[in-house]
Amino acid sequence: MRGRRYIAVLRGSIMEGLSFRASTFLRIAGNLVYMIIIYFLWKAIFDSSPVDTVNGMSFYDTMIYLVLAAAMFNFMDTFVVYWIGDDYQTGQIVLYLTKPIEYQPYLFFSRLGNCVISFFVTFMPTFMIVYFVTKGSIALGINLFFFVISILVAIGVNYCIDFFVGTICFYTQSIWGVNIMKE
Numbered sequence: 028m029r030g031r032r033y034i035a036v037l038r039g040s041i042m043e044g045l046s047f048r049a050s051t052f053l054r055i056a057g058n059l060v061y062m063i064i065i066y067f068l069w070k071a072i073f074d075s076s077p078v079d080t081v082n083g084m085s086f087y088d089t090m091i092y093l094v095l096a097a098a099m100f101n102f103m104d105t106f107v108v109y110w111i112g113d114d115y116q117t118g119q120i121v122l123y124l125t126k127p128i129e130y131q132p133y134l135f136f137s138r139l140g141n142c143v144i145s146f147f148v149t150f151m152p153t154f155m156i157v158y159f160v161t162k163g164s165i166a167l168g169i170n171l172f173f174f175v176i177s178i179l180v181a182i183g184v185n186y187c188i189d190f191f192v193g194t195i196c197f198y199t200q201s202i203w204g205v206n207i208m209k210e
Contacts, residue, residue, distance in 0.1 A: 032128055033136040040140025051148055058098065058149045062156065065093050087161040098153040102145030103182055105138040108209070111193030112202030135186055142182060 045051065073079075073086045084092070111134070114120040123130045158165050192209045196202040 033132055036128075036133055036136040037140050037143075040137045041143055044141055044144040051144070054101075054145070054148055055152070058101070058153060061097060062094055062153065065097075066090065066160075069093070091157055091161055091165060094153055094157050095150075098150045099178065102142050102150045103178070103185055105142060105182075105186055105189055107134060107138055107186060107189035108193045108196075108202055108206045110134060110138065111190070112196045112206075115196050115200075115202075131190060134190070138186070139182075 069086065069089050073081060073089075079085060081089070111120070114123065120130070123133065126133075154165075188209070192205055193202065195205050199205055
């Protein structure tokens with residue numbers, strides 16, 4: 028019964044995120060612009076190099092690493108610190124603490140909706156584009172399974188660190204400096 032609450036929160040946050048169509052399109056456009064810039068920047072670097080590898084990495088290896096790392100960062104960042112800080116400063120946190128739902132799992136599932144949207148809007152298209160541009164240089168074997176497991180664990184760890192840093196705002200009354208130090 029308790030799990031249904033959090034699934035409903037996750038579903039609501041996904042629907043809320045999808046309701047802002049302009050934000051979704053800007054996210055896609057920003058991701059494409061980033062990939063184009065990175066492609067031409069590193070293409071120029073590799074074209075000016077007398078060898079095919081720079082620091083042991085080929086052009087395709089570099090593209091895979093940079094583009095997928097940026098796409099993963101985009102969908103793994105939950106901005107929990109800012110949400111807790113905002114709830115604290117506006118007093119909204121009092122309302123969350125009096126509801127019959129725990130604040131920490133509520134915040135996790137509400138921000139997980141943003142991660143799900145970012146995964147399908149930025150990461151998956153980026154992964155597909157990089158896979159085809161690099162002519163299948165990404166191995167899709169058992170390591171892909173371990174990659175997915177490590178991403179899920181990383182989202183949980185990232186959330187826990189952000190939640191811990193966010194709770195510091197109860198003592199500092201401002202989250203900005205603490206979050207900058209965390210970043």
